[in-house]
Amino acid sequence: MAENALLTAPVSKLKQLLLDRTVSSEELTEAYLAQIAAENASLNAVVTVCAEEALASARNADAQIARGTTRSLTGIPLLHKDIFCTEGVRTTCGSRMLESFVPAYDATVVTKMKAEGAVMLGKCNMDEFAMGSSNETSFFGPVRNPWDLSCVPGGSSGGSAAALASGMAPLVTGTDTGGSIRQPASLCGVTGLKPTYGRVSRLGIIAFASSLDQAGPMARTAEDCALALTAMSGIDPGDSTSADIPVPDFHSALSTDVNGLRIGLPREYFNDDLDSRVRENVMAALAELERAGAILHDVDLPHSHFAIATYYVIAPAEASANLARYDGVRFGYRCDAPADLEDLYQRSRSEGFGEEVQRRILVGTYALSAGFYDAYFNKAQQVRRIITEDFQRAFEQVDVIACPAAPGVAFPFGSKQQDPIAMYMEDIYTLAVNLAGLPGLSTPAGLIDGMPVGLQLIGKPFDEQTILNAAFRLQNDTDWHLACPDLASLSS
């Protein structure tokens, strides 16, 4: 098999090759490490490479394959978003604040992927503290979109999406607080799944907004996402908000049968504000599902336009408290020669955090402060319920809700950075899903002027299976998900 074909093969294929002993995990790992070494200078998708550890665990995986004691991901190379704490491996969260932070513990997701035999290649760049939709807020510099190096990869899991799309790994992890898996998946032409809130443990994931954060996989296919989701999911005694709900084997339960599947199209999303070319691509993808037997319905999510306002109160408010621990005392960045305690706090935080993070801390602090709690935070929590109830009503009529994953394709660097609001609008189709705690995935829906667009499928709580099945069927019938950027031209 040609090197290049290995780099763009899905996990399901690689598993077969490993079990057939067509390729060893060590060879696979070397190939991906070589691809990172070759392309990362131009993409900046990976912030930390763990070559030696990766090769050691690849050899270990090969031994297991030889012994026949494999697990679901034995020998499969993987990159983690640098928001997952990794024992003994620097974990930066894209911030100067954690530039040299080495955790003494693994996130539960990291532990679980290890236990399933995955080989960690390194850590992916990301928007600082997952706050951003373009990967321009990273302290380690912006990530470039492998489809067009002058464009952003989306964010905040932009490093993960770009690394996957450019063949640096067949499987990556991300986190999604307001769209941070689905929007970069859309902009980079890969499949990204945000599970139901509580499906995947948050323990060891550096918190942005605790009631919205959820980790999930990004891969080349829905099938791979199903495989990875099964590995990542499950109740964790260390995370009080992880759900005590059985985890199905999403992979073995995959089905192409979408006959009679009711897919809802929210009128509020398919309105005049929707970019006509995005609409065209999304509708083309939905037409494929319709051909396969699915039934399209109009549905209403009457309060969906409140999602942005609601999100930009709740997420910053929770973040303002979650990020208070970065004070230069126990870990992380500490300013030089603090004059006193106040100086230590203020300079460590102002020098350690970037502009967007500081803005959100300020907004969140304001929304919780005396006299504003009721008008902002409490109000937003009430509207959150109203938005959630919209979904509950819609799901009485349909099984899946469909809409774009992002309002457009990848945009040029700097084009939205000066205006926080323009950037926030990148997530108009994804935020409400986090507010309601629902599962959502983005699957490739063709290209616009050579740049990928994603179809978002939203499911009922803990019903990832249905949206995975729909995407699985779509990918069975189309080849949008197989589209790759021209890897050969990347480094030139």
Place this chain on the structure above:
Amino acid sequence: MNWEIVMGLEVHLQLATQSKIFSGSSTQFGASPNVQADAVDLGMPGMLPVLNEEAVRHAVTFGLGIGARIGHRSVFDRKNYFYPDLPKGYQVSQFFAPIVCEGIFEVPLENGSLYPIRITRAHLEEDAGKSVHDEFAHETGIDLNRAGTPLLEIVTEPDFRSAEQAVAYLKALHSLVTYLGISDGNMAEGSMRCDINISLRKKGSDELGTRTEIKNVNSFRFVERAIYSEYERQAEILESGGAITQETRLYDADRDTTRSMRSKEVANDYRYFPEPDLLPIVIDEAYIDAVRQSLPELPTAKRERFLAEYGVSEYAASLLVPNHDMADYFESVAKASGASKLAANLILGDLTAALNRHELSITESPVSAERLGGLVSRVEDGTLSSKLAKQVFDALWEGEGDADQIIAARGLKQVSDSSALEAMVTEVIANNPDQVAQYIAADEAKRKKLSGFFVGQIMKASKGQANPQMINQLLLEKLESQS
């Protein structure tokens, strides 16, 4: 001008658990700095809290112990402020919906009456760490061993009108929580710390004045002195026409004054909001019933029972009951000896004196309840006089065996054999003819006094072992027969 003092108390009670409220670190006191602080306690990135079931149970136990309403659905909130001993930059506490809601706590006063204090609420929260100021020349050291220790903050209405009431409340509370077994109540180690909200108003006024809060007072004595001192300070300001500044103050025991706490003035906007890393604690009736079933006998009930069942005095009960271990000890001695009043006397007399002298608690007493019971029995059956009892007690304290062994070894048995005593009496009378003559000549009143001389002589001759009642009787008979 006459000022009335108005106070409410907030007690931070460390709950007796093995592990912390949100982590598996040990709560033991006295470890080297930061060895009992795990990643959760240090507020490390990505760490999450998981609630300790024992902390919840203790809180519910307390609520039922004071007959308060239990919050069926209580919620944790984040209290946000920056301080180096607060690792996450917020304290996980309960602001909007506490686990223990309103209740009434009846405080026994010294005069035997009960003074009702309204409990506003009691809520669960995590303790902060410790700042160490004297270890380093130019820096403050931070030890987070205590961070995450479960606390129950018990808040009262402003129902106190005197330092005595406040101290009585704290003592009764201390007694209650140790009875309930929810706290070790060790004040020296900070297991019970008190914040006092104090304001003054003109006598007869219904309005509340501006209050100050004295933080972290950790002994009954300091509470009393801090209140007096703050009263004086506020009264002085008010009398000179000044106004009280609402602020947090600290009691300085060395100077016996309170002073303003600079560090707490910066941010008073705590921005409470529901802690998204924790879910609501739901407590159903079955759980509450189970806890209620397991409640021990509480101090007020025990006091009543001691009065009725053992016939001890109100005073003795007020000393025996507050300390749960003391009450248990008393009951063991009373049961072993069958002489409860005598048991109470000996415990509150010789034993308490000796314990105090050696700075020991009742549980550390070298004299077991069983052995003290043995001694009480020998006094009760007349084997020992009270004077001999003291000797035997001292020997028990020194570990010379049980009471009977000591009596035998030292030959301390009280002589009650009437023929032996008669011989002694006869001898003394024969040896002291002058005194006998005086006795015979004296009137009734003087005779009584003179008989003391003969008793003394006999006791001296018997090395204190003669039974005084019998001697009196025999002496009287002999002397009467002479006259």
Place this chain on the structure above:
Amino acid sequence: MSVTPQDVEKVALLASLAISESDLPEVTERFSRVLNLVDELNTIDTESVTPMSNPHDMEQRLRPDIVTCEDNREALMASAPAQEQGYFLVPKVID
């Protein structure tokens, strides 16, 4: 709703962030734009709606009261910017 530079400074103090004089006008302007965005919340009636803190109506699970952590001070304090004798160090604090 727009905020004044003084409002922003007050909030910055609560958040322990230092904003330089030169940055203040721009920070204030962008801050106000975000507030304008979220002010849309004022246009929806939420009378008698229970606030939602968590996506699912789940209850808190309880952990048995068992000590599970060994002393791991060395590893946990490895990232500490200033430490001595097992203490984290901060500039002298006066209570």
